[in-house]
Amino acid sequence: MRLVIARCSVDYSGRLDAHLPAATRVLMVKADGSVLVHSDGGSYKPLNWMSPPCSLRVAQPSAEQAADGVSEVWTVSAAKSDDQLVVTLYDVAHDLSEDLGVDPGLVKDGVEAHLQKLLAEQVTLLGDGHVLVRREFPTAIGPVDLMVRAPGAPALVVEIGDGADDPAEAPPGGSHRHVAVEIKRRATIDAVEQLTRYLELLNRDPLLAPVRGVLAAQSIAPQARTLATDRGIDCLLLDYDAMRGIDDPDSRLF
Incomplete structure (x- = not known):
């Protein structure tokens, strides 16, 4: 340069x-x-x-x-x-x-892959008793960021290419057996639509259904939150710094 x-x-x-x-x-x-x-x-x-x-x-x-x-x-x-x-x-x-050499490029922090990894490690942010099934859970229309087993649901064993184990009885009372989580940095209406398509497909599978949807993001657009609520999808705000352990929300004055 x-x-x-x-x-x-x-x-x-x-x-x-x-x-x-x-x-x-x-x-x-x-x-x-x-x-x-x-x-x-x-x-x-x-x-x-x-x-x-x-x-x-x-x-x-x-x-x-x-x-x-x-x-x-x-x-x-x-x-x-x-x-x-x-x-x-x-x-x-x-x-x-000055010859600056080859630039390694921008390394972004807090991208969706980082949020996915952290939430997979802290899956109880979805609620006590939740257990991770796997990240990038495969479907016919693309992978779901996280597939999580709800409390009381039977374990699901997924073998790529060989299907899953035999169907088990659904949890009593019609409660959700699994939770499909879509993770974004900033969730918009498009994210709600994407998760809706996943849920429609996943709920056809007797091994998984009933499946609840959770839209997890650092920020969620008001329109996206309204649409998600209308479709029975829960919203979860992610605090990236707190999830990394460098910020304690309980110690804040405001």
């Missing part, structure tokens, strides 16, 4: 024309060929940029430009269009080049 801090003006031509008057800015030239023009504000968003594939040509100023204090002229041309970015540099304060 090359970083240049310089007083410069920028002219863009292409889908529209745009002009940035002369001011001190940061110019970034990345290894992928992209060129970005930043000011000291506007968060991460550049004032103007050219995405790869593009080419950068650096030219010395004409005599007239040199008389006006121009030191270099950058012309950035897009490979697949007529778009062009012309950066006219005046006073260059810093010019640094």
